[in-house]
Every structure is written in C-alpha cells, then in structure tokens.
Amino acid sequence: MIQREENVKKERVVAPASDTAEFSQFEQTLRPKTLTEYIGQKEIKRNLTISVQAAKKRKETLEHILLHGPAGLGKTTLAYIIGNEMAASVKISSGPALERQGDLASILTNLSENDVLFIDEIHRLRPIVEEVLYSAMEDFAIDIMLGKGPSARAVRLNLPRFTLIGATTKMSLLSSPLRDRFGNVFKFQFYDIDDIRKIILRSAKILECKIEDAAAQRLAESSRQTPRIANRLLRRVRDFAEYHGANSIAEKTVEEALHSLGVDSLGLDEMDRMILGTMIEKFKGGPVGLNTISSALSEEEATLEDIYEPYLIQLGFLERTPRGRLVTERGYHHLGMEIPRHRQTQLI
C-alpha cells in the first residue's frame, strides 16, 4: 500500500518553483548576466542574440517577447539578461499582482524609454487589465478615464517605448489578441543533461567548491533537466561534503545526499513515485481523470498538472490522453513493475 508521507508536502527539494528568500538570494548569485554566459536553450539564444544586436544597431527598442514553457527553466533569468544586453532597466510584475487597471497603468506610466517590463504568469491577468496592455503594446499609449458619470472623458497618455516580456507556463490559456501582440515567441525546452552538467560546473566554480566530474554527471542526471533544481541540489550536496570535511564533492557524496533527500537516479521524488504508484495500484495504470488522481492523493489538480506532470511526461512515464492520464510501459519499468497484459495488447 502506498502511503503518503507527511514530509512530502512540506519541503520538496526537486520542486521547480523558486521558494525561500534565502534560496532566491543564492539563485541570484548564480544567474548568468549575459547571453554568452547563458547555457542551453540554443535556439532561443541564437534568435535573441540576432534581435538584440539588430535593435542595438538601429538604436531601437526590442520587440515584445513572449516566453513559455515549464517552471524553473530560466524565463526570469533571461528577462534580466535581455535588460542587461539592452542596457535597460527591468521592472518585474506578475499577472496575479496586477489586480486593477490602475496597478498596470501606474507601472506603465513610470517606465523610461527602452525599459523592459517583465510580467510573469501573464496568462493570469484579468481581462480588464489585459485590455490596458493592448494599446500599451501596440501604440505605446493608454486611455484613462478622468472623472465620473456623464462628465467622464477618456484621455490618451503616451508611454515611452518599452519592451514587454511576458512569461507563461500555460500558453493555451493566453488570449489570442494578447499572443498576437508579441513580435517574438520563444518556447523553453527541458535542458539536455550535458547542459545541466555544464551549469553545475559553472555554479560550483562561482561557489568556489570543487566537484568531481562523475559527481557533476550524477547530479545532472537527477536534476530533472531543470537548472533551478540542479543549483538547489548542488547546494544540498555541498552541505554534505562540508559535513564530511571533504574538500571536493565526490560521486558517493552525491549519492548519499540524493538518497537522504528521497531523490532517485532520474530526479523523481516520493511524490512523483506516489503519483505513478497510485495510478497503477488503484486505477490499473489508467486512463484515469486528473480529478480522480487529485482526490486519491489529496493534491490539487493544478499542482499535479503544472508541477508534477510536465517532467513525468518529459520522461515518457505518463501520457495525457483524451480519456485521462495513463502510466506508460516506461513508467511501470521505472517502478520495477511489468505492464499488465491487458495494457500490452492495448498498446499494439
């Protein structure tokens, strides 16, 4: 019987979302500042390098940019890099933080020429606030109402030319009028293990801690192809090495740390295994609806969908089908189980 451990929910070392202020501080020291320093996402980097160089040559503002893809892959980092490359300052906000039209209007009217405005979770903007963005993005102007009742009148305020960078994990929830106003749309992919390994080596150097090649490789394999998780695990492993008084991180230290954190060779933790295990034990491996899995695990649907599923799908352990979620043959094998006969015939 699969039991949900209490500590699973409290702290999740392989969560892609950024968490404590302390970790954020740590993360910031490791953030690359330029496109050259940025590892991975080659296609985005190539296209952005061209756009940045061209805009600089023409002394123009960069076109609006939409970044989409799973959490933790570096969308905010890239927004800061773009600001830095354009010698512009970056203002940060998010869809849920902009509750009223006035919240957005006050940010927009305080921008300077060439500034970058980064709006995270842009799919969560309320329609009434989103509407303000349309003219701001297209005409660099907003219409504000002065007065109330019959004497109310609209006044057009011109804005400085700025670059909006929108980020979303849910492209499908973005309205098409908003999507169409972005000149560049970039999709973030999970990183290659080799790029994660390079990120770990770079971070270790910044932190002035030595790490053996085999240890970096092993850590990379368990980092869920996500830089933020790689850096967080590196920090934990560094603590283990320090505790042992070692002056370099060895492979066995990585193994010890991962084992104690409940993270396996592919970066799955207790909760990931529980999702797959519950689907297999209680629902014959699926197809089973997300709401049913959510009830069985007492976990919110949105959390399952946004936080846990992307990597399980990336590994090919889970499939989203029109009839519900399905554990794949690979998923069974990872848990050391054989796929049942009825599913084998179904797959043929």
Ligand code: ADE
């Ligand atoms: N740290 C976090 N993400 C990074 C990246 N993509 N390249 C280099 N260092 C990073």
